Amino acid sequence: MDDSDSLKATHEKALRLVRILELLKLKPWTAQQLATALGVKKRAVLYYLEDLKELEPYLGFRLLHDPLRHTYALNAGVLLxxxxxxxxxxxxxxxxxxxxxxxxxxxxxxxxxxxxxxxxxxxxxxxxxxxxxxxxPGLEGSNLEKITSAWFRRQLVQFHYQLPGRREPTKFELETYFIEVSRANMAVYVIGRERSYKNELRTFKLARMQFVTLVGPTEAYEIPASFDPREYLSDAWGIVGSGGNPVRVKLRFLPQAAQRIREGGYPNLKELGQRDDGSLVVEVTVGTDEDGFPIELLSWVQSWGPRVEVLEPANLRDTWLAEARQLLQQYEPQSWMAPKTYWAHTHKDRARWQTMQEHVSEVARLAAEKAAPFGESEKAGLSGRLHDLGKYGDLFQLRLEGKERGLDHWSAGAHLALFEYRLVDVALAVQGHHIGLQSGARESLKGMRLESLSQKHPLELRLTETDINLLKKRLQADGLELPPSSQAQISVSTSAATMLDTRMLFSALVDADFLDTERHMQGEVRPSPPPLQPERALERLEAHLNRLAADENLPEGIRCLRQQVSGACAQAADQPERLFTLTAPTGLGKTLAMLRFALKRAVQDQRARRIVVVLPYLSILDQTAQIYQELFADFGPHYILEDHSLAYRPLRKELSDEQDLAELERRLLAENWDAPIILTTNVQLLESLHANRPGACRKLHNLAGSVLLFDEVQTLPTHLAVPTLKTLSRLASEKYGTTVVFATATQPAFDALHDKVKEGEPQGWQPVEMIPELEALFRNTRRVQVEWWLKDPTPFAHLVTLLEVDPQALMVLNLKRQAHALFRQAAERGLEGLYHLSTALCPAHRLKVLEEVKDRLREGQPCRLISTQVVEAGVELDFPMGYRALAPLEAIAQTAGRINRHGLRREGRLVVFVPEDEGYPDKAYQQAARLTRALQAEGELTLEPAVFRRYYQSLYTLQNVSDPEIETLIQTQNYAELARRYRLIETAAVNVVVPYNDEALALMQEARDRGIAADWIHRARPYTVPFFLPKGGPPSFLETIFLRYGRSEVPDWYLCPDQALYDRLLGFTPEEGSGAGLVV
Known part of the structure; x- marks a missing residue:
């Protein structure tokens, strides 16, 4: 082919391409239709279409292909x-x-x-x-791509969004209605209906959205036909609409600005008139933020400088003036300039923002005061001065104005404490006052350097300032003093004592910080608790004990023994030691005897400030609280402070009555245990002593100079024995002046662990027993004869026959499945007064059963109770006859404590047997039960202190007395991991709300309608049972529920609406194989 032929072919191809474009502009065409119109083959047309596809970027069109109709068309909308x-x-x-x-x-x-x-x-x-x-790089581009896709497909989108004043981003779910650019700052915003909280139209800044994801596939939402961006943004200065409540702003512009205002074409601006001096008064109708403040208008007003005056509203005028004054201070000559004001906290009233000088001074003062009882005022005061050092950074000041986020303001003070003052505990406390205590290992401490954090922050935050000297100068310019630098070596310890010392210092700091922030934000709402008044309280208690000693409703022998125990406790208070045991049989008044010890101790020891009663079971705690409240009813409100789950009651927002106000005050005092007598649980106290979070540790400093009364101490898990005793022994040192009492009828041989406790610690565990002649006391109070049927398993049928013979008897088994099986067989015999008790019954149901059981026992009616070991959890019953499935010796003793409890009969009888369906809740329980059986085989086994000592010493050789992982975490001073590992109750059970009564059903419906929150959980607990989920996930009979705020699914709360699964006698009876049989 010569050049002329080539040119001719190219010309013809170009004409055909132009012709195809002209045809496609008119309507869509198939390739065959185009081939017919051009008089060429279909294959040639397909080649031409490929050429046109390549020319798209240069010719400004887009070739569209519809694969369903096989047509091609031009997107004429982009032909610009x-x-x-x-x-x-x-x-x-x-x-x-x-x-x-x-x-x-x-x-x-x-x-x-x-x-x-x-x-x-x-x-x-x-x-x-x-x-x-x-x-x-920036987020806005990828966010725009996802939001656009969601908008065009009408698909829901989820994202995290940093709201002003919130520490953590909030999760939202949004229907996208429109994408708009703000007239005020030219940023891109998304307008739509948020479905997570208020289900209303909201505006979100595109660049502030994080982790944007499309939700689906779901049915496409509909954009309401009534939605009109013009109406929604009608009163917006930039992008913030008023939601129907715009504010009118009056401004006066000086003559040199008046003409520019008239030329501006500003939205919603109306001229009100020109004054004689040539100034122009205008009115702007503009949207506001949630606080009613025209936030978008502020920066525009400020841009006019002195050429504008704000006339109305007052909040805009005051804010503009305050910021103008700050600007003036910043630019005035240094020689006569007032020092710049640095702010610690905002307030809804801008005039009441708190300065750094005020906050830091008060936190330092309070922290020093809190740490004085254990001699660490100097360190605590330094911690208070350093804790917010990073707030002197300019970025943090911008954060308070909502212009910055994602900042770390605590690491600057930690850096100074560690590398300039060489104080590891101060550094850890300052670092942890927001994020919790972390690790005191050398490698972790190296990571506190600001140089390291500025390059790579473990929380992906930014420092407010990297120049530590600049921050120091600003703090000192506020009149706050810092000590001289130290040249000492940084000392790193590996003991549990050091960890407690750090937590106590940390506690003083965070409590001081919480208290000052609370006062700034809420005013003086915290009540002042009454003093302990130990002399008066002891006099009141001893008068009560004298009345009990004269009560002829109790046998004289029991009264004499109670006086003996109480007197021994009073004498023990005179001893100088700080670790005690109180070993006394059930029913001899340990509760009041311990209190007598504590009050007498407080009279004699000037360091004693409060009494903390620590109990393992809520049932015992409730009984103790009633006794104490009645005894000290006139000692003032909050003399007795309860801190446990059942103490909480819902609050109404308006705090409408005295009960609401009392509950608010109780909650405030419970945050830091600021009361004379505290009643709490093992879990609350011991887990707080090993915690790392500010809220949990806040109360710890108030344990210094306290008397801790632990009742039923045998419930402490064996694998936590040594680390727990290490911490408590440090607390009972001269440094803290705390006295610790371990009380129980079955005293563990913890003193046998003295060497293990003392290993690497300043002291071990060598308590003094309060009762001088233990063996004689137990011989004189033997009220139960124990029989051991351990040779062969006892069939359930035989146990039912025994229950037929004994009209009043207690039968305790180890598992719910055993108790259910025995109960069903007994029910088939038609036994009168037959009851069941286990955690298959919700707490409200258990309480009702116990009330009926006590009534029948008191009235002498037939009463046969088949229970799991839940009956041993502080339940006060008195049966003449008992049967106990083989168990750990301390559990057998607990059952014995429910037999002839008050000594009203000559002797009670307890039979220990091996059930036909032998089973145990866990391996440790099984080991202890088999040890009991082995010791019984060696000779007659009694429930006396010497036998228990031998039992526990043997048990400690079989079971681990110290969790190896916890020991490692102590060695490495890893506070965060230790807090996660130290758990008194290890269970994977979830909470199931059961259909016990109408109130439970109403709570279920409320959860469906509104989701659940803390107040709902407190109201639902009486109707809740524990349940182990099968490996495959929640079974079909459980209904999931959602959080009230955020609408995320709750992983450990479920509803069981099926009333057929909740038996009026046996409680929650789900399908077989659910794992429920393992819960007691």
Missing amino acids: SDIDKVVAHTALRMLYHHSPGHNQQYLEAMLKLARGLPEPARTVAQRSAEAMAARG
């Missing part, structure tokens, strides 16, 4: 004129300049538009666009 292209290109550049970081989507759109410009404009525009790619 030259002026269209320049306008779009300019708008894109403006968006790009105002977006944070590099935005790939804006850049690609600019390059596409540039290709459609004629030369040389095309080259200049391309160069300019490509130069923008050098900017750092």
Whole structure:
């Protein structure tokens, strides 16, 4: 082919391409239709269409292919004129300049538009666009891509969003209605209906959205036909609408600005008139934020400087003036300038913002005061001065104005404490006052350097300032003193004592910080608790004990023994030691005897400030609280402070009555245990002593100078014995002046662990027993004869026969499945007064059963109770006859304590047997039960102290007395991991609300309608049972529920609406194989 033929073919191809474009502009065509129109084969048309596809970027069109109809068409909407292209290109550049970081989507759109410009404009525009790619990465581009997809598909989108004043981002779910650019700051915003909380129209800044994901596949939502962006933004200055409540702002512009205002074309601005001096008064109707403040208008007003005066409203005028004064201070000559004000906390009233000088001074003072009882005022005061050092950074000051986020203000003070003052405990306390105590290992301490944190922060935060000297100067300019630097070596310890010392210092700091912040935000709402008044309280108690000693309703022998125990406790208070045991049989008044010891101790020991009663079971705690409240009813409100789950009651927002106010005050005092007598649980106290979070540790400093009374101490898990005793022995040292009492009828041989406790610690565990002649006391109070039927298993049928013979008898088994099986067989015999008790019954149901059982026992009616060991959890019953499945010796003794409890009969009888369905809750329980059986085989086994000592010493050789992982965490001083590992109750059980009564059903419906929150959980607990989920997940009979705020699914709370699964006698009876049989 010669050149003329080639030119002719190219010309014909070009004409055909132009012809195809003209045809496609008119309507969609198939390839065959185009081939017929052009008089060519279909294959040639397909080649032409591929050529057109490649020309898209240069010709400014888009070739669309519909695979269902096999048609091709042009997207005429993108065929722009030259002026269209320049306008779009300019708008894109403006968006790009105002977006944070590099935005790939804006850049690609600019390059596409540039290709459609004629030369040389095309080259200049391309160069300019490509130069923008050098900017750092930003989120806005990827967010825009996802939001656009969600908008066009009408698909829900989820994201996290940092709201002003919140520490953590909030999760939202949104229906996208519109994408808009703010007139005020040129940033891109998304408008739509948020479905997570209030189900209302909201506006979100695109660049502030994080972790944006599309939710689906779901049915497409509908954008309401009534939605009109113009109406929604009608009173917005930039992007913030008022929601129907706009505010009218009156401004006066000086003459030199008046003409520019008239030329501006500002939205919602109306001229009210010109004054004689030439100034112009205008009114702007504008939307506000949630506090009713025209936040978007503020920066525009400030941009006019002294050429504008705010006339109304007062909050805008006051804020503008306050910020103007700050600006003036910043730029006045240094020689006569007032020091710059640095702020610690905001307030809804801008005039009441708290300065750093006020906050730091008060926290330092309070922390020193809190740490004085254990001699660490100096360190605590330093911690208070350093804890918010980073707030002197300019970035933090911007954060308070909502202009910054994601900042670390605590590491600066920690750096100074560690590397300038060489104080590890102060550094850890300052570092942890927001994020919790972390690790005191050398490698972890190295990570406190600001240089390291500025390069890579473990929480992906930014430091408020990297110049530590600048922060020091600003703090000192506020009149706050710092000690001279230290040249000492940084000392790292590996003991549990050191960890407690650090937690106590940490406690003083965080309590001081909480208290001052609370006072600033809420005012003086915290009540002042009454003093302990130990002399008066002891006099009241001893008068009560004298009345009990004269009560002829109790046998004289029991009264004499109670006086003996109480007197021994009173004498023990005179001894100088700080570790005690109180070993006394059940029913001899240990509760009041311990209190007598504590009050007499407080009379004699000037350091004693409060009494803390620590109990393992809520049932015992409730009984003790009633006794104490009645005894000290006139000692003032909150003399007795309960801190446990059952103590909480819901609060109404309006605090409408005295009960609401009392509950609010109780909650405030419970935060730091600021009361004379505290009643709490083992879990609350011991887990707090090993915690790392500010809220949990806040109360610890108030344990210094306290008397801790632990009752039923045999419930402490064996694997936590040594680390727990290490911590308590440190607390009972001269440094803290705390006295610790371990009380029980079955005293563990913890003193046998003395060497293990003392290993690496300043002291071990060598308590003094309060009762001088233990063996004689137990011989004189033997009220139960124990029989051991351990040779062969006892069939359930035989046990039912025994229950037929004994009209009043207690039968205790180890598992619910055993108790259920025996109960069903007994029920088939038609036994009168037959009851069941286990955790299959919700607490409200258990309470009702126990009330009926006590009534029948008191009235002498037939009463046969088949129970799991839940009856041993502080339940006060008195049966003449008992049967106990083989168990750990201390559990057998607990059952014996429910037989002939008050000595009203000559002797009670307890039979220990091996059930036909032998089973145990866990391996440790099984080991202890088999040890009991082995000791019985060696000779007659009694429930006396010497036998228990031998039993526990043997048990400690079989079971681990110290969790190896916890020991490692102590060695490495890892506070955060130790807090997660130290758990008194290890269970994977979830909470199931059962259909016990109408109130339980109403709570279920409330959970469905509104989701659940803390107040709902407190109200639901009486109707809740524990349940182990099968490996495959929740069974079909359980209904999931959601959080009230956030609507996320709750992983450990479920509803069981099926009333057929809750038996009126046996409680929650789910399908077989659910794992429920393992819960007692």
